Amino acid sequence: MEQYIIKGGNPLVGEVEIGGAKNAALAILAAAIMTDETVLIDNLPDVNDINVMLEAISGIGATVQRLDRHTVKINGSAIGSFNIEYDYIKKIRASYYLLGALLGKYKRAEVALPGGCNIGSRPIDQHLKGFRALGADVDIEHGKIVADAEQLRGTHLYFDVVSVGATINVMMTAAMADGITIMENVAKEPHVVDVANFLNSMGANIRGAGTDVIKIRGVKTLHKSEYSIIPDQIEAGTFMFAAACTKGDVTVLNVIPKHLDATISKLVDIGCEVEEFDDAVRVVAKKRLRSTQVKTLPYPGYPTDMQPQIGVALALAEGTSTITESIFENRFKYLDELARMGAAIKVEGNSATIEGVEKFSGARVSAPDLRAGAALCIAGLATDGITIIDDIVYIQRGYECFEQKLQSLGGMIEKVSSEKEIQKFKLKVG
Ligand SMILES: CC(=O)N[C@H]1[C@@H](OP(=O)(O)OP(=O)(O)OC[C@H]2O[C@@H](n3ccc(=O)[nH]c3=O)[C@H](O)[C@@H]2O)O[C@H](CO)[C@@H](O)[C@@H]1O
């Protein structure tokens, strides 16, 4: 089993290139099979979840041609199965997008119930409500969602909760339904807009993505497109907090600063200097961080996917902070791991009270999920001693070349898979 070993204490300094947004890319790859023409997708992150999705779509007959690490050509004309059997697909959350894409194009789909990080109960009732409202019969049979429709008809739909997944999924199906669909109380995340832009580039007619109401005029067919995925705001934010926690000076390159507004605002609250450029953001932390209050919310609020990263910063900040996690009920597991490193935290329901400590001590901890794993790496980099992180497979789901990027900023982090390698690292760092 691979682990990260970290010797912290160095400020992270330098520039780091941010890749394409994993959560936009997963939906865009699913949407790419909705045309019989060839689609070229660029700025794809090379991470495990993306590779699982590519294998799943090639498994049902789509042609997938990787031009380079970040560029792929997809042709969905030879799809011969609407049943996603591929075993790994149920392990990722975004497998549910294949349901929306296949149902829209072929009026039939069978996909295993989705997995993803264990951060809460994660129901999909709003996806199913949307498909049914468009005229599909949807059942859950033997762990699979089975959907089919004689005809998909535009509808007026009000989501009961703001859901990124349901908004994108139903938008994909409605893009190929007959007539007009109006979706209210939708998610406004940048990746919702990116998927709408991608579908429009293939000839869909979707208006209002990024606002509370999306209007879709269904089209019969979609056509070829060349599309570049937006930068990953969560990867960018993770490196920005790594700078904050190590008293560093890091510039994240290839970002859309507007997408980082909530993250930037919190970094400023806790005492960092933040400079915005056209497509870069610089974070400088010169002194001890200050406490603050945070509540996770749908975009444009503070993202739940950035909650563990700020949690680490607040555990080192002067004073008492609170975090309220209002999206997923099980996203505080990393705090137990952080407590092993000396953090002082009390969790009650969906709220955590954090008394900042001056420093952590190195420990052996486990990544409970993707973002929490990345946050624990930040904690290790902010700690003088040695930290070992188990279960880094979660981190590999969503961060490309994570350790190499941190190394390029001066971080002493290595991937190891044996006691011998651990001892070698310890000898090297003294
Ligand atoms: C692959 C992907 O893009 N994952 C992201 C996506 O997850 P995901 O699409 O699963 O998250 P949602 O936005 O759907 O979930 C938001 C809230 O709505 C609830 N809900 C959702 C759907 C539904 O049918 N019923 C329901 O009650 C969820 O339990 C949660 O409390 O958005 C989350 C919120 O920004 C991010 O943390 C995840 O990284």
Ligand SMILES: C=C(OP(=O)(O)O)C(=O)O
């Ligand atoms: C929680 C995440 O992913 P998933 O929804 O795929 O579990 C994430 O990207 O932070």
